[in-house]
Amino acid sequence: MKKNDCIAGCLFIALGLFIFTQTFTYPSLEKGHPGPDLFPNLLAILFIGFGLTLILKARKLFPKTEILSSTPKRISNAFFVIGIVAAYVIIVNRVGFLITSAILLFILMKKLGVTLFKSAITSILITLFINLLFSKILRVPLPYGILGW
Amino acid sequence: MEFIVQGLSLLFDPKVILVIIISAIYGLFVGAIPGLTATMATALLIPFTFFMDPVPALVSIVTMEAMAIFAGDIPAALVRIPGTPSSAAYTQDSFELTKQGKAEMVLGVDVVFSVIGGLIGALILMTAAPLLAEIAFKFTTFEYFWLATMGLSVTVMVSRGSQLKGALSLFLGLFFSTIGVDITLGFPRFTFGSVELLNGINFIPAMIGLFGVSEVFRSVMHGELAYPIAKVQAGKIFKGMGRLCKRFKLNILRSGLLGTFIGILPGAGADIAAWIAYALSKRGSKEPEKYGSGSIEAIVDAGTANNSCLAGAWIPALVFGIPGDSITAILIGVLFMKGLRPGPLIFERQPEILYAVYLSFILANLLMIPFGYLAIKSSSQMLRAPRNILMPAILIFCIVGSFAINNTVFDVGVMLVMGILGYCLEANGFPVAPVVLGIVLGPIVEKNFMMSMIKTDWDVTQFFTRPISAILCIVTLLIWFFPLIIALFQKVKPSHPKGRASKME
Numbered sequence: 344m345k346k347n348d349c350i351a352g353c354l355f356i357a358l359g360l361f362i363f364t365q366t367f368t369y370p371s372l373e374k375g376h377p378g379p380d381l382f383p384n385l386l387a388i389l390f391i392g393f394g395l396t397l398i399l400k401a402r403k404l405f406p407k408t409e410i411l412s413s414t415p416k417r418i419s420n421a422f423f424v425i426g427i428v429a430a431y432v433i434i435v436n437r438v439g440f441l442i443t444s445a446i447l448l449f450i451l452m453k454k455l456g457v458t459l460f461k462s463a464i465t466s467i468l469i470t471l472f473i474n475l476l477f478s479k480i481l482r483v484p485l486p487y488g489i490l491g492w
Numbered sequence: 493m494e495f496i497v498q499g500l501s502l503l504f505d506p507k508v509i510l511v512i513i514i515s516a517i518y519g520l521f522v523g524a525i526p527g528l529t530a531t532m533a534t535a536l537l538i539p540f541t542f543f544m545d546p547v548p549a550l551v552s553i554v555t556m557e558a559m560a561i562f563a564g565d566i567p568a569a570l571v572r573i574p575g576t577p578s579s580a581a582y583t584q585d586s587f588e589l590t591k592q593g594k595a596e597m598v599l600g601v602d603v604v605f606s607v608i609g610g611l612i613g614a615l616i617l618m619t620a621a622p623l624l625a626e627i628a629f630k631f632t633t634f635e636y637f638w639l640a641t642m643g644l645s646v647t648v649m650v651s652r653g654s655q656l657k658g659a660l661s662l663f664l665g666l667f668f669s670t671i672g673v674d675i676t677l678g679f680p681r682f683t684f685g686s687v688e689l690l691n692g693i694n695f696i697p698a699m700i701g702l703f704g705v706s707e708v709f710r711s712v713m714h715g716e717l718a719y720p721i722a723k724v725q726a727g728k729i730f731k732g733m734g735r736l737c738k739r740f741k742l743n744i745l746r747s748g749l750l751g752t753f754i755g756i757l758p759g760a761g762a763d764i765a766a767w768i769a770y771a772l773s774k775r776g777s778k779e780p781e782k783y784g785s786g787s788i789e790a791i792v793d794a795g796t797a798n799n800s801c802l803a804g805a806w807i808p809a810l811v812f813g814i815p816g817d818s819i820t821a822i823l824i825g826v827l828f829m830k831g832l833r834p835g836p837l838i839f840e841r842q843p844e845i846l847y848a849v850y851l852s853f854i855l856a857n858l859l860m861i862p863f864g865y866l867a868i869k870s871s872s873q874m875l876r877a878p879r880n881i882l883m884p885a886i887l888i889f890c891i892v893g894s895f896a897i898n899n900t901v902f903d904v905g906v907m908l909v910m911g912i913l914g915y916c917l918e919a920n921g922f923p924v925a926p927v928v929l930g931i932v933l934g935p936i937v938e939k940n941f942m943m944s945m946i947k948t949d950w951d952v953t954q955f956f957t958r959p960i961s962a963i964l965c966i967v968t969l970l971i972w973f974f975p976l977i978i979a980l981f982q983k984v985k986p987s988h989p990k991g992r993a994s995k996m997e
Binding site for chain 1: 540543544656657659660663666667670674676677679681682705708709712713714878879880881883884885887888889891892895896899901904905907908912915920922934937938942945946950
């Protein structure tokens with residue numbers, strides 16, 4: 344916890360300093376009263392103050408938060424999830440919702456250890472269910488790609 | 493009376509009934525699965541409610557949250573993992589009783605006292621909200637500023653673990669709320685030339701990311717939880733409940749009132765209500781030694797409190813537009829997006845919608861008896877739902893939901909960033925709920941402060957000299973200095989035997 348708290352504290356201080364660099368150019372209200380910069384600046388001061396306290400306190404003990412064990416394989420799962428979302432964003436408008444969703448669901452389930460047959464069936468069923476829910480019941484258009492799916 | 497009839501007619505529309513039933517099943521399922529919280533369920537529900545009329549949208553949230561908070565008790569009793577954080581306070585007691593072969597009784601108590609707690613909360617909501625709305629008419633920007641500041645302070649006060657980290661989470665939320673066009677000059681802040689950010693961070697994808705996607709990350713990183721599930725005979729759960737109700741009638745009243753009050757406090761939710769009710773129950777009990785090793789009294793008290801808290805949280809949300817907990821924080825975001833401004837004006841202009849909400853609380857709690865029974869009956873199947881299929885499904889729901897609101901992939905990006913942030917925060921002991929409250933309360937604090945200042949030509953004294961404003965200011969200051977006061981008090985009175993005993997645990 345100690346090391347992570349120090350890093351978190353530094354990040355918050357950096358955020359505070361960053362806010363200052365941005366608000367520097369903000370205009371003020373008439374008669375020189377603070378305007379759009381007032382709240383961001385106040386937050387910047389708080390980020391820096393509390394960030395420093397966090398670093399100082401990290402030396403003493405904090406109530407230990409539960410850290411669940413994670414193996415490299417599982418950490419790779421997290422990056423996989425990020426990849427899935429990114430892939431969705433990139434291809435959905437070209438390929439359409441039905442194909443994108445079914446394929447990505449299938450890949451993610453396979454990665455998480457579901458059997459081939461189960462992954463195939465459930466990914467198709469979930470996709471059809473979402474399609475029914477959004478485009479038929481709620482009447483929200485989902486992206487349809489070049490194939491019109 | 494007229495409004496009650498109108499509210500009932502809104503509620504007994506076949507479409508609304510269908511929405512209630514689906515929301516009930518959804519709430520029970522999400523609540524019963526450890527790790528999936530009621531807040532996450534709300535976040536995932538928003539894209540749907542966004543496309544519904546106001547009444548079914550509100551009713552579905554009410555039903556879902558009531559069911560989810562109850563259903564969180566089921567895995568607490570059967571596998572010793574709370575289904576939602578609100579059941580954490582009495583998980584140990586529930587499981588100990590299950591080990592003693594009393595699973596049926598525990599689950600019966602969970603259903604019955606959740607229902608009673610929920611009904612107490614609903615009755616207080618019905619009576620208190622219109623009365624407070626009268627007072628709310630007198631509120632100006634000064635009072636709203638203090639009210640929102642009070643909400644922010646309570647959020648930090650009650651954050652679990654370290655208050656320092658709670659405060660930092662809150663500041664992050666406040667910072668996110670400053671992104672976009674500012675209210676005084678229309679100056680774009682932190683938009684970096686992006687057109688999408690001019691209107692600020694879109695609230696719905698942000699919520700879905702913070703509560704939905706972060707949970708997917710947590711689950712895929714920490715793997716399957718394998719647990720043996722205790723067997724229950726659902727038919728026996730209601731046996732002897734009448735006797736227990738009689739025996740614990742004072743506990744019910746105390747915890748129901750306490751839970752609702754904690755709900756009303758801006759920023760404190762059902763999990764806090766359960767913990768405080770548990771602590772008070774132990775202090776007032778004739779058998780405090782049983783607490784932690786299977787006390788039915790503890791479950792009665794905490795189980796009543798967490799369900800009564802839900803309706804309580806709607807009071808400040810509807811009357812002032814200040815959220816009582818993280819679920820109502822999401823709710824307020826949704827109401828704003830739908831063009832419904834929570835506040836005293838709703839009470840004058842659309843009272844029938846409010847009555848539909850009140851009545852749906854009562855209906856949802858009554859429905860909890862048959863639905864709760866069914867949920868307990870199918871508990872072992874629900875608890876065996878495979879994570880590695882559930883999580884991909886949740887992820888795709890998150891993506892589609894975030895996309896559907898504005899039909900832009902930019903929002904999916906917001907969702908992903910918030911999901912990563914939510915995961916990193918929680919993994920390092922920073923609570924996520926204050927982030928949401930910051931996002932919702934930030935604009936209220938800033939807008940009311942700036943408007944007050946411009947209105948009075950920067951005369952700060954007005955914040956302290958107006959009567960209601962002064963009272964709210966004192967309360968806020970008391971909250972800030974509460975830890976200090978407690979510390980001083982303990983120094984003056986160091987050897988209080990009871991205080992020491994409770995500290996030992």
